[in-house]
Amino acid sequence: MENASVNFQKLFESVPGLYLVLSPDLKIVAVSNAYAQATMTKREELIGKNLFNAFPDNPDEIGATGTSNLRASLKRVLEFRKLDIMAVQKYDIRRPESEGGGFEVRYWSPTNSPVFADDGSVALIIHSVKDVTQAQSQTIQYEQIKDDFRNNLENYHHLVETISDYAILFLDPTGKIASWNPGAERIKGYSAKEIIGQHFSIFYSKEDQESKRPDKELVVAREKGRYEEEGWRIKKNGDKFWASVIITPTRDSEGRILGYSKITRDITEKRKHEEALQQKTRELATLNEELEAFSFSVSHDLRAPLRGIDGFCQALLEDYSEKLDDQGKTYLEYVRQGTQKMGRLIDDLLNLSRYSRREMNMTTINLSKMAKDMIARIEREEPNEKRDVTIQPDMQTKGDEGLISAALENLVRNAWKFTKKSSQPKIEIGAEKQEGKNVFYVRDNGAGFDMKYYDKLFGVFQRLHSESEYEGTGVGLATVRRIINRHGGKIWATSQVGQGTTFWFSLP
DSSP: OHHHHHHHHHHHHHOSSEEEEEOTTOBEEEEOHHHHHHTTOOHHHHTTSBGGGSOTTOTTTTHHHHHHHHHHHHHHHHHHOSOEEOOOEEEEEEOOGGGTOSEEEEEEEEEEEEEEOTTSSEEEEEEEEEEOHHHHHHHHHHHHHHHHHHHHHHHHHHHHHHOOSSEEEEEOTTSBBOOOOHHHHHHHOOOHHHHTTSBGGGGSOHHHHHTTHHHHHHHHHHHHSOEEEEEEEEOTTSOEEEEEEEEEEEEOTTSOEEEEEEEEEEOHHHHHHHHHHHHHHHHHHHHHHHHHHHHHHIIIIIHHHHHHHHHHHHHHHHHSTTTSOHHHHHHHHHHHHHHHHHHHHHHHHHHHHHHHHSOOOEEEEEHHHHHHHHHHHHHHHOTTOOOEEEEOTTOEEEEEHHHHHHHHHHHHHHHHHHTTTOSSOEEEEEEEEETTEEEEEEEEOSOOOOGGGGGGTTSTTOOSSOTTTSOOOSOHHHHHHHHHHHTTOEEEEEEETTTEEEEEEEOO
């Protein structure tokens, strides 16, 4: 019998399940190897100990609630002498220090079953455990996903309900309205009670309904994954509004259509602004055509009589000089000067118009070479005028070469003109970095101007110095600004009376 008992003990210890054998006073009688391994304990250290004192390093290894449940289950087995199956319990198993220490969370489903003596009393209790950690973890994860989904859905519905600028609704697969947000009520005029269950074609004109346009839109959304357009829609009161519409299909995991989301925005005001802008564009085109005609007229019809006046005045001075006294000759010179100034003014105005309208051809421009050529040309024109000119090398930018050349020449000639009274006239043409961008400048030490008149600087016919001091038509700087603006750049100036002026310009 003793050998049989030993063999049974070894057999019990080697079974793969997680088993304990308890006496009626809850002392551990036998332990399976699997149980000792799962609880990270040694079998010989457990045998003879009370179940609830068997884990001294972690007396609350199954948590306060789990301990209470286990005690109650064992009490029921002893009292009612029948199998007791417990709910899943959370176990915090302490690892040995040799395995890093700390706790490992496990979920076990315990079962307690009685073994009866000959007199019918409970002789032993088999405490068995099934490890359901993996399944329980999946359940917890699934519940978390459900909670997250529920929260996200609630947040989404809250968001939709608070949006008032967009009509957001859902259509069933046939196109009937299934949901209705406050934005839809504000834009279209229907309450949710009035509209849910209606087909969304109710928002279309009779012509669109007869041509089955709403159904065609759903077909496009279904086939291409999205339908988007702008068009007229009808409100409850019959008013039309210009709508921006997006329809997107919703599908299940197998690709079947569950319905459609439809987002509509009233952009009637935007359309009105666009139409007004188009009208202004047409008017501007008409004005440009008229300006072209005027420019042609000025160029040909006005120049001819001016040339005639100047020519006859010159003829009088040459052919009748002996018959004219000095006063008469002076008067004729005044007439000639006036006609020549008018001719220059016509040229400048025509250039201003031409620079505003000509098509731009963007290329890389060597500003240093362009400035050097300009200075050389001016020095040939005015050999008796000398300036100390400094040009920074290797300045490059992108733009229309003809237009940029015209702008730079205006600035250079402006600097040349306003330094004629300086004792040591200087002009500097260069570039520097400002806020990460190249900014070009033309600087002089000439007459300068009072910055309180800055607002007039780039205006047509605006002069900050008298014509008797410095000749000019008052159009040049307006031309420069128009050219720079056409390139998407900026131009500005800094100056001090008697100390000179710096014109700055940037190009994108």
